[in-house]
Amino acid sequence: MKRFSVASYLPILDWGRTYSARTLTGDLVAAVIVTIMLIPQSLAYALLAGLPPVVGLYASILPLLIYALFGTSRTLAVGPVAVVSLMTAAAVSEVAAPGSAEYVAAAALLALISGAMLLVLGLFRLGFIANLLSHAVISGFITASGILIAVSQLKHILGVSAGGRNLVEIVVSISGTLGQINVHTLAIGMVSVGFLFWVRTGLKPLLMKTGLSPFVAGLVSRAGPVIAVAVSILAVLTFDLADKGVRIVGEIPAGLPPLHLPMIDMSLVLGLIGPAALISVIGFVESVSVAQTLAAKRRQTITPNQELVGLGAANIASAFSGGYPVTGGFARSVVNFDAGAETPAAGAFTAIGIALASLFLTPLLYFLPIATLAATIIVAVLSLVDFAALKRTWAYSRHDFAAMITTIVVTLAVGVEAGVVTGVGLSIALLLWRTSRPHIAIVGQVPGTEHFRNVKRHEVVTDPRILSLRIDESLNFANARTIEDFILNEIAQRPSVRHLVLQCTAVNEIDGSALESLELIMHRLSDQGIALHLSEVKGPVMDRLKRASFLEHLTGGVYLTHYQAMAALAVGFAGEACPPDRSARASEPHS
């Protein structure tokens, strides 16, 4: 265990000491590029969360500064992200009317609760809780979220009013409004989507043909959304589209975020606590995964539990500055890394860039069409959808596939929270099911060696008076009874058996329930005149067994190797009439 140190809770004390002009340059360049990328993203994700666009800007200032103090990733770009924005919309619309001041306040409160949870998990080093989210559940959830988000933005592209919390509701709601489609909005939306798709796929090769390096071309093509924003503002101004029914962002209050205590209403807190837990865990898992991938590229490490502290503090900061839940974003972090960010200071510089935008740029965004923001969301989230993962997972593991498809279906059909909870529940149930059915092999000796192998897979010899079993799993309450059943059944089928030897090579733990089962098995065998022996018990398992009385009244012995056990028991039979060996395969018609 590491000792407590202030530096472990304040990583800036570590990287700050070696800060140089070179790192400053890298950080500044990255910050400029990320700022350009983040302005339209923050406005769009706030829209997705059902919040005024300015909330997206607010969530991109103070949280970034605070994460720079507490976070351990050198390149993670914190801020509003798509999936968390969708989850925010789902949670907050349950407790407040969309568009109301209460809705904005509830979103800040959600960030506060989520931040407090992350902080507590981090301070108590409880990050392992995130392990409950299997890759299959996360992958399924992200895919389903991507679909849900894209479909939910269709209304902005069509220029209609629609709602709904799941795929069915959204589709029904939109199809009821198709008569009200605004053609100008649709035109802007379609062109924006088309342009942004082209930017993703076609712009970089084109720029490279003009002689730009792949690196610069890649970064420039990240500015696609800014170009779409600028052009569509000009289009609205030129063709007077705001008067023709094209919804625009409108007035964004200029200035820095207002600092104030979020409104804390206990009934609201109770309504938001469940969604906050899910947002915390999912945001954390996604964020850590990006941070680790980037850190590994430079042979750095991150500390997941300190990341909880960093993200928790960032969310609390977001709550105090009129924002909403934030986490580390994948695309933005990769850009930050590629653009040369060396330390978390890059994030702080990005915060300054967004602050400047909030102060001086908001009047320019007045005529920005909502449809353009919706287009940036749609193009961004469709990259989250990964149906190929379904195929890969099906090939490898039916259980993981079941968890993944269930998460997708429930998320789409019911909603984000139900999807995650069902997926996690199913993963745990399937893990317990697998644990409850351990692989147990009857083993025999490979002739002429000291090795013992499964009688079903190898030509081995066994002694009809000794049954040797190898249990390929730790023994615990989930499988204790299965093992009891298996052993008693095998013994009942073999009247000649007088010794049972359990080869414990693969037993990493024996819990209290399994110990009780071993006692039961021993007593039941003893009633039939059969002794129970153990072989190849691991050190830690043996240490533990010595704390119970089991070994004291064990009817057989404990042997270092299975070979020694068989040799010792064979000596016990010396002089008896029974044949020493027989072919196991021949005597095992079924099992």
Add this chain to the structure above:
Amino acid sequence: MKRFSVASYLPILDWGRTYSARTLTGDLVAAVIVTIMLIPQSLAYALLAGLPPVVGLYASILPLLIYALFGTSRTLAVGPVAVVSLMTAAAVSEVAAPGSAEYVAAAALLALISGAMLLVLGLFRLGFIANLLSHAVISGFITASGILIAVSQLKHILGVSAGGRNLVEIVVSISGTLGQINVHTLAIGMVSVGFLFWVRTGLKPLLMKTGLSPFVAGLVSRAGPVIAVAVSILAVLTFDLADKGVRIVGEIPAGLPPLHLPMIDMSLVLGLIGPAALISVIGFVESVSVAQTLAAKRRQTITPNQELVGLGAANIASAFSGGYPVTGGFARSVVNFDAGAETPAAGAFTAIGIALASLFLTPLLYFLPIATLAATIIVAVLSLVDFAALKRTWAYSRHDFAAMITTIVVTLAVGVEAGVVTGVGLSIALLLWRTSRPHIAIVGQVPGTEHFRNVKRHEVVTDPRILSLRIDESLNFANARTIEDFILNEIAQRPSVRHLVLQCTAVNEIDGSALESLELIMHRLSDQGIALHLSEVKGPVMDRLKRASFLEHLTGGVYLTHYQAMAALAVGFAGEACPPDRSARASEPHS
């Protein structure tokens, strides 16, 4: 897998073929003794369940006949038992007023639902669900139930009216009524309790001194409750105690149980479905445990999934004949076994005995004091209380102890259902926690051998360019990220490492999440110029890995033994300047 056969669902076809005069004698003797024991028990447990005494008799007739057809245990004595009666009271008093006709109907409905659940679990071979109840939870639950039951019967000993669903409520309720104690009732109750305790401990030695064999003395002392019943009836008659406020059983309708469809009310069904599930699982687990213990003594086996069918059918029969939930009772089954029962026919004969008692004996029970029945319950259930298990469990496993004490405390403080659910939830959470923190050893070569051992426990040699890890656990979603973190941290601390070899001796499974993690680890290592190798991968794990693309782009190799891996990698370094060996211990200041 076994093929479907009618006989596997109707075990009577098996044992019925070999039925003889000898087995008949054994079964008849056992049936007579069990009947004598069961008459007072069935009345008392019905009382505990809040039901009229006659319901206990009804629950001891048809269910026993039906279990004899479908059950696989040759000696299990099915009928009303203490813990299930307590759970019935807890469940039914939530949906109907105690003492009402609806209460009796709801108890029968509970048996129907529970029976249907058991039947479905049995037909679909889903008995493994019972594995979720760890020994620690069951042991804690039984202890707490024993305490709750004993305390709940105090009111009958004191002759007061009181209620309550948990220890606190019961104690508060009783203490508010201490002014109304009926001294005659108290006298009968105290004498009965004292007598029954003496019968348990002192009668058998006394009988043996008179020359009876231990076996006969043991069986005769089982008749203690019948003696208490007879004597207390005589006392009530002699001293006119019924007129002095001593509550008596009163009129029990004579006759066989009425056969009718239980009233099925959907809102009642919904209210009872949760408790029915718990009653089913707990009744099943207890019953199977007794049945297996007894079967093993005669080298017989039982089939847990068919036991579900047998118990399910018995409960459905109970519902159709005015009974309530039943299961296999521990004490009764042991007596049945000891008295010489050879086949389930003994249960059928017991049913006939109870039917005769229902027809002809009930007038005799009119003056039976409730206090005597309460005394038989108290003395019976206190043997369930096992505080020594707490101490044993503490010594062996803190996790099991936590599950056990939590189950006890919540059962006593809140109620039986909350106790079981909390205990099971905690057991699963702790199992996941252990799974999420696998033991990972850095291994080195034992000099002069082909063996590799933990560098912390043994004097071994390692190569600074190769990191060898042995993960002592199957790889799954619960520990995938822990392993990622561990590996990346160890690599970050060892700049000289160029190869990572995972020794997979103890890896029994790699699930989809863990495979993704291995891919991630491989890519992150690859970014740092480090190759990932596997050694000693088990056959089934390897078969599965071949279904994914992981092995195709594995940056290193897969080796049959760890020694082969190290030898092959050392060849790759041939001619390089780095020293071939160094002491691992010296180079591992911490970790």
